Amino acid sequence: MKAKVSAGLGLLVGALFVYAGVIKAMDPAKFFADVQGYDLIPWRAATVAFAFYLPWLEIICGLAILVRPLRTAALLVLSALLLAFTAALALAWARGLDISCGCFGGTTSHPRYVLWLARDIGLLAVTFTLLRPRTNPNQSSSPLFLARPGKANAAATKSPSANPKPRT
Amino acid sequence: MKRFLRQLTILLSAAVIPASVSAWAYWDRTKWDAFRDHAVPLSEVLQWKQTVLWVDARSAADFALAHIPGALRLTEDDWNELLPGLLKEWEPDSAVVVYCSSRSCHASEEVAKRLREEVGLKPVFVLRGGWEAWKGAQ
Numbered sequence: 001m002k003a004k005v006s007a008g009l010g011l012l013v014g015a016l017f018v019y020a021g022v023i024k025a026m027d028p029a030k031f032f033a034d035v036q037g038y039d040l041i042p043w044r045a046a047t048v049a050f051a052f053y054l055p056w057l058e059i060i061c062g063l064a065i066l067v068r069p070l071r072t073a074a075l076l077v078l079s080a081l082l083l084a085f086t087a088a089l090a091l092a093w094a095r096g097l098d099i100s101c102g103c104f105g106g107t108t109s110h111p112r113y114v115l116w117l118a119r120d121i122g123l124l125a126v127t128f129t130l131l132r133p134r135t136n137p138n139q140s141s142s143p144l145f146l147a148r149p150g151k152a153n154a155a156a157t158k159s160p161s162a163n164p165k166p167r168t
Numbered sequence: 169m170k171r172f173l174r175q176l177t178i179l180l181s182a183a184v185i186p187a188s189v190s191a192w193a194y195w196d197r198t199k200w201d202a203f204r205d206h207a208v209p210l211s212e213v214l215q216w217k218q219t220v221l222w223v224d225a226r227s228a229a230d231f232a233l234a235h236i237p238g239a240l241r242l243t244e245d246d247w248n249e250l251l252p253g254l255l256k257e258w259e260p261d262s263a264v265v266v267y268c269s270s271r272s273c274h275a276s277e278e279v280a281k282r283l284r285e286e287v288g289l290k291p292v293f294v295l296r297g298g299w300e301a302w303k304g305a306q
Contacts, residue, residue, distance in 0.1 A: 052187045057179075099272050
């Protein structure tokens with residue numbers, strides 16, 4: 001059950017980041033303007049590079065959550081990103097900036113800091129939960145995270161080489 | 169630890185490839201200052217001889233608190249409800265100037281862009297510095 005919830009949450013977070021990345025990657029100029037609004041990166045060239053790089057990092061990490069060998073690293077990168085987003089939003093709020101979040105595209109007539117921060121903190125809680133080491137002995141050894149837990153192990157136990165009989 | 173660092177490196181560098189392709193593909197098509205091309209300072213607007221139709225892209229609460237005299241509110245959130253009222257007031261020889269609260273906001277740029285591209289109004293400008301610039305000049 002826990003494995004199913006974990007897989008579901010992983011799929012949800014992954015899909016959310018892929019969606020956010022695609023929206024931004026499709027309109028880098030808009031995302032560039034949103035990043036500029038935060039007034040945190042002093043160099044224009046760095047802001048342009050960031051506007052191109054971040055959406056793809058989100059897409060790749062969102063997909064990598066579903067690939068077992070890359071899952072932990074992907075979750076760590078996404079957690080670090082969420083921490084950075086939360087800090088940037090809190091800073092903009094403290095400075096009284098009227099910004100566009102730049103999170104999922106679109107523009108609002110006024111900043112919705114409480115909503116944006118709550119969403120980021122909620123996602124951060126989910127990524128931290130997913131990062132906790134699992135102690136399930138039936139954990140799948142399949143490279144795909146969504147593979148049914150225990151299936152690969154069951155196949156392995158059926159194989160005589162995997163479960164040799166003790167010699168008498 | 170080494171394995172983990174290798175995974176991290178794979179992820180961080182994998183994003184560089186599509187990002188570079190995207191930069192190459194978008195470079196010519198993307199006008200990085202497109203949003204700011206139509207930004208005008210208040211001093212310039214005040215010297216115009218043509219009629220100026222002020223468009224306030226801030227929230228209803230901010231608009232109710234204070235706004236530029238004669239300004240009409242139009243935001244992306246309430247686009248369909250507010251646009252007809254604006255079009256009623258718009259005249260072909262008037263210049264539309266959209267403003268939001270400050271330099272960091274982009275609501276005015278988005279509204280101006282939609283007025284130009286979707287509604288076909290011309291000319292549509294964005295007030296540089298927004299409401300803060302207006303307030304500062306009073």
